[in-house]
Amino acid sequence: MTKNNLLLLLGTLLPSIIYACQCNVSPNSFCGSIGDDWRSGDIVLAEMIDYHDLFRTPGERNFPYARVRVIEDLTEGISADTIRIYYEDGISCNTSVFVEPGDSVLFNLEPYDYFEEPDQYQVTFCGVNYLYLVNDTLRWSIREGVNKLSYDDFLDQFEECYALPAHVSLFSTVKYVKDTTALNQFNFSINEDPHQTDDYGRFIFSVLFHNNWQIDSMVFQTSELNYEGVTTADLVRIRWHLLGREEFTAAWQYIAADINNSGSVSTLDLILLSRLILGIEAELPEQRSLVILPNEEWVFQDETPFDRQYPRDFFWIRFFHPIDPGYYKLWVVKLGDLV
Numbered sequence: 001m002t003k004n005n006l007l008l009l010l011g012t013l014l015p016s017i018i019y020a021c022q023c024n025v026s027p028n029s030f031c032g033s034i035g036d037d038w039r040s041g042d043i044v045l046a047e048m049i050d051y052h053d054l055f056r057t058p059g060e061r062n063f064p065y066a067r068v069r070v071i072e073d074l075t076e077g078i079s080a081d082t083i084r085i086y087y088e089d090g091i092s093c094n095t096s097v098f099v100e101p102g103d104s105v106l107f108n109l110e111p112y113d114y115f116e117e118p119d120q121y122q123v124t125f126c127g128v129n130y131l132y133l134v135n136d137t138l139r140w141s142i143r144e145g146v147n148k149l150s151y152d153d154f155l156d157q158f159e160e161c162y163a164l165p166a167h168v169s170l171f172s173t174v175k176y177v178k179d180t181t182a183l184n185q186f187n188f189s190i191n192e193d194p195h196q197t198d199d200y201g202r203f204i205f206s207v208l209f210h211n212n213w214q215i216d217s218m219v220f221q222t223s224e225l226n227y228e229g230v231t232t233a234d235l236v237r238i239r240w241h242l243l244g245r246e247e248f249t250a251a252w253q254y255i256a257a258d259i260n261n262s263g264s265v266s267t268l269d270l271i272l273l274s275r276l277i278l279g280i281e282a283e284l285p286e287q288r289s290l291v292i293l294p295n296e297e298w299v300f301q302d303e304t305p306f307d308r309q310y311p312r313d314f315f316w317i318r319f320f321h322p323i324d325p326g327y328y329k330l331w332v333v334k335l336g337d338l339v
Contacts, residue, residue, distance in 0.1 A: 031143035031161040033127035034108050042077035042109050045133065046070050048099045049082070063087060071104065074158060080119040086112050087123070104133040144206065173201045174330045177252040177293070183332060188222035220330065225289045230336040232277060237338040238270050251305035252293070255333045260285050263306045273336045284335055293331040
């Protein structure tokens with residue numbers, strides 16, 4: 001069976017299994033997957049002998065597995081020459097592994113109690129948990145920025161790899177709330193490390209894991225100024241809100257109109273913005289022009305926006321266990337830009 005046919009077979013037979021497990025955020029490298037916070041098993045170089053697709057009975061734990069021949073055990077935890085490796089079960093987030101008979105693969109494994117049979121293992125969690133060996137070269141995401149490495153070089157660096165703290169890369173975009181356009185070449189920092197979005201407002205950042213999927217809090221900060229597009233039409237919009245002719249309907253409008261960061265919208269905001277537009281002042285108070293918001297709830301659904309704190313220069317956020325996505329959006333409000 002070819003690799004493509006195997007993918008098709010699993011996709012046909014196991015759709016509920018594949019989608020049952022929430023693993024949106026996972027280590028993005030082999031070394032990250034076997035880091036201290038993930039270590040639970042053994043690292044072995046093995047050759048796949050054959051693949052067995054067991055008949056699945058609802059409610060019973062009978063899963064497909066591969067039979068592999070152990071070539072080398074890097075952690076000296078496996079004594080058998082031939083072992084079974086069970087694939088994704090949708091419960092413990094085991095990774096599906098697509099290899100063909102004859103393939104040599106470096107596996108990250110943990111013992112698997114299957115009807116108390118010996119020499120049963122499963123691929124650990126849902127990160128990068130195996131690497132292909134092709135012509136004495138390991139291939140795939142070995143560690144951050146390394147996708148190809150000779151097997152001998154990997155062995156020389158194995159202890160360093162094995163001790164690497166677990167981390168994950170999160171994918172993000174930065175967009176304006178008003179019209180959802182992307183902020184390209186936008187400069188900011190995360191925990192004091194500089195970042196810049198690409199031409200589509202995207203960026204990637206890595207964070208460390210600890211305590212079962214909880215990630216350390218992160219501080220997003222920027223000193224960028226952007227007053228482009230702020231005009232007298234925005235003054236009229238704020239005035240209409242203050243007069244009750246057309247009140248704001250979205251949380252971001254209140255934030256954009258609160259020029260002096262007082263937690264309310266008043267005639268003072270109108271005066272400060274007019275001084276900027278007339279050229280009397282070159283900047284708004286606090287030398288800020290942007291407010292970064294961490295999620296859609298604050299931007300689109302907050303009926304009382306000033307009950308929350310919207311710092312002008314930074315915000316911090318913490319990610320928790322499985323509901324947090326690997327794709328994360330940051331929203332920006334430009335002060336004074338309402339029309």
